[in-house]
Amino acid sequence: HSPLRALYHCVCERVLKLLRGKVCVRHTHAYIFSECTHGQAESVLATFDLYIKTHASFSIGPEKGVFLDEVVQREAPHRVLELGMHCGYTSVRILRLLPTSGKLFTVEVDPLTADKGEEILLVAGFKNSQFQVLPCSSAEAISRLASHLGEDLLDLVVMDHDPEQYLSDLLALQRENLLSKRSVLILNRAVEAGARVMLEYIATEATQLHRVPAG
Numbered sequence: 001h002s003p004l005r006a007l008y009h010c011v012c013e014r015v016l017k018l019l020r021g022k023v024c025v026r027h028t029h030a031y032i033f034s035e036c037t038h039g040q041a042e043s044v045l046a047t048f049d050l051y052i053k054t055h056a057s058f059s060i061g062p063e064k065g066v067f068l069d070e071v072v073q074r075e076a077p078h079r080v081l082e083l084g085m086h087c088g089y090t091s092v093r094i095l096r097l098l099p100t101s102g103k104l105f106t107v108e109v110d111p112l113t114a115d116k117g118e119e120i121l122l123v124a125g126f127k128n129s130q131f132q133v134l135p136c137s138s139a140e141a142i143s144r145l146a147s148h149l150g151e152d153l154l155d156l157v158v159m160d161h162d163p164e165q166y167l168s169d170l171l172a173l174q175r176e177n178l179l180s181k182r183s184v185l186i187l188n189r190a191v192e193a194g195a196r197v198m199l200e201y202i203a204t205e206a207t208q209l210h211r212v213p214a215g
């Protein structure tokens, strides 16, 4: 456990990650499925955290994850929309902190990824009554969401899909009357051009939305 050994491990992890290159949904899923303890959400997250040390990954990872946890714990949201599920890391983080009456709607445009991600949510021990995977584009999902929500509105929206879609999706959520004055919005990759356009919109136009600092 000397600092030199820790540095050596860190360098090795980074080199491995570079050599392995691209994000692979099938490989991520297979690793999590075979290495985690089934039925334990914390084990699923720990396995993801281990995986992303040495493999390319789209998962938000533990640092941003802690920020997300804080928001979910503070807001105790009943209805959550996640845009961009990928392999389910963020979904698992959210689901494990939802109140018992809470439900997550999570959207993934790629059908194979949506399938694999859903399996991870089941492996983590969550039930279909706690979440619904919508295997379609964010725009399609938003246009159909009112039928899933009934009288409810969204308490929390997490955007980590395509920053170029952030603003049009926010506008669609408003048009469909799915947000309330208390709805909280979290975006990842907030420095990307599409996200900045949306943040400008929020700052100047959408007075009914709260702005929350995001990573």
Ligand SMILES: C[S@@+](CC[C@H](N)C(=O)[O-])C[C@H]1O[C@@H](n2cnc3c(N)ncnc32)[C@H](O)[C@@H]1O
Pocket: 058, 059, 060, 061, 083, 084, 085, 086, 087, 088, 089, 090, 091, 107, 108, 109, 110, 113, 136, 137, 138, 139, 160, 161, 162, 165
């Ligand atoms: C960065 S990853 C999300 C990672 C996830 N938050 C996590 O921590 O595991 C983005 C995902 O969004 C999906 N995606 C991209 N554009 C989308 C869209 N318009 N609608 C729905 N999903 C989309 C991609 O297929 C990809 O799986």
